[in-house]
Amino acid sequence: MDRRPGLSVRLKLTLSYAGFLMVAGVLSLIAVGVYMLQEGWLRTNESGAVQETPGLLFVEGFAPTAALVMVFLLIFGLLGGWLLAGRMLAPLDRITRATRTAAAGSLSHRICLPGRQDEFRELADAFDTMLAQLEAHVEEQRRFAANASHELRTPLAISKTLIDVARADPHHDTGALVDRLHTVNTRAIDLTEALLVLSRAGQRSFTREPVDLSLVAEEATETLLPLAEKHGVTLETRGDIAPTTGSPALLLQLVTNLVQNAIVHNLPADGSVWAHTEVGPRTVALTVENTGERLGSQLVATLTEPFRRGTDRIHTDQAGVGLGLAIAKTITQAHDGTLTLTPRPAGGLRVRVELPATSASADG
Incomplete structure (x- = not known):
């Protein structure tokens, strides 16, 4: 399927982690600001007396600090999210490489993902099982094709030899030759019909x-x-x-x-x-x-x-x-x-x- 290029999953997860962290930070700062606007802020003057300063002044004074905090949260979220997403997606990267190796024709490769059981390891184990079954099936088909070619070649080679002998010796007993050719041809027909039955049964193309x-x-x-x-x-x-x-x-x-x-x-x-x-x-x-x-x-x-x-x-x-x-x-x-x-x-x-x-x- 032809797809347009898009963002990688790792980048999407990174942006998601950073965005979630930013939202959490903004909500925390808003909560602090609202609380201070409602309650005000008490501070001590130079003479040591306690005086009340409106919350709005506190919010204006805290804004630069809040901006620095948000910048820090953004950088921390992007960096931490990138590293965390990479660590979480490392098993998926191994599975992807194994898939590409199998698509290139190599079925002997296995993922063998270490670690405790989780979703990624279940996927890796299922993929390894599929590769093992596919490799066994392909090997069986190759062996079957080689054996079928050998078995079909034998009666054909015998028929060719008998015909060559008859052509070289016109006075050869044609009755015996015909009987022998009939036997060999019957064997070839039986083999072909058996192969057809085997193929039909394997494809399950029948009505129950x-x-x-x-x-x-x-x-x-x-x-x-x-x-x-x-x-x-x-x-x-x-x-x-x-x-x-x-x-x-x-x-x-x-x-x-x-x-x-x-x-x-x-x-x-x-x-x-x-x-x-x-x-x-x-x-x-x-x-x-x-x-x-x-x-x-x-x-x-x-x-x-x-x-x-x-x-x-x-x-x-x-x-x-x-x-x-x-x-x-x-x-x-x-x-x-x-x-x-x-x-x-x-x-x-x-x-x-x-x-x-x-x-x-x-x-x-």
């Missing part, structure tokens, strides 16, 4: 509707039943009616991602996946558990990052695009919920999603 999380869980497990049979995994769904509000499509994507992840990352044979819902005082919850290899807490803490997998970016036929849990986390946050990952002592993973309950479920 009443949703029963238990029905969503049943629909997701029924859809993924063929995949579970292919992997030799037993699916079990149970739980209470869990009413909440949100996007039915995104919540279905959330549950589908969790169940699919639990199926794919399971035991080689005779694995199990459990999905159940429950209702709390203020939230509804969906828990998805699966059998599998034992996972460390440090590894589990990174599984919701984009393009992270239990095999740490190793591609397999069932590796997916590395966005399943990241999308689940983003959808959960977009619905004002929380997603918690916990390794199971016997092996496998336990994922719990908590979403705000509707008034009906909360009352029940």
Whole structure:
């Protein structure tokens, strides 16, 4: 916004302090003058006798002294007000410098304002918190962009290599080439669609509707039943009616991602996946558990990052695009919920999603 130049806050405070001091001085002198005009002034003459002098004479004689007092009060008020205003506004100056540093692109700077709690320090602490969150968000976006570029470049590079091989060898088996290109292209499409879902969920550009999380869980497990049979995994769904509000499509994507992840990352044979819902005082919850290899807490803490997998970016036929849990986390946050990952002592993973309950479920 283009603004016209004006007085600084420090100068305004200085003038305010000095003006207030001058007004107080003038009122004090007026009070003294009025009192003397009414009561008169007694003084002693040369012979020692007491005589009464009219108050008006006193006021006329006191005027030069009063003028000197006012000049002193003005100088004292300006100087003291300037120093006091500077001391009071010093924290604001630090906050302003930090803001300009952040606006220049440096988000690692922190104010760290010392001293006891007051309005300025509350503002500084809130600004430091905002900078920390903004820095983490920017770093996450940079990492996400780099990983997305890498993931998208891989299928494109494979497609280019296959096409170059086919052009160099016209007698190459085109059927196998087409199948391979179809697989690579399908992966690129899946990745692009996953990125779109992630972006849509992060922007919260959806209409909220009443949703029963238990029905969503049943629909997701029924859809993924063929995949579970292919992997030799037993699916079990149970739980209470869990009413909440949100996007039915995104919540279905959330549950589908969790169940699919639990199926794919399971035991080689005779694995199990459990999905159940429950209702709390203020939230509804969906828990998805699966059998599998034992996972460390440090590894589990990174599984919701984009393009992270239990095999740490190793591609397999069932590796997916590395966005399943990241999308689940983003959808959960977009619905004002929380997603918690916990390794199971016997092996496998336990994922719990908590979403705000509707008034009906909360009352029940």
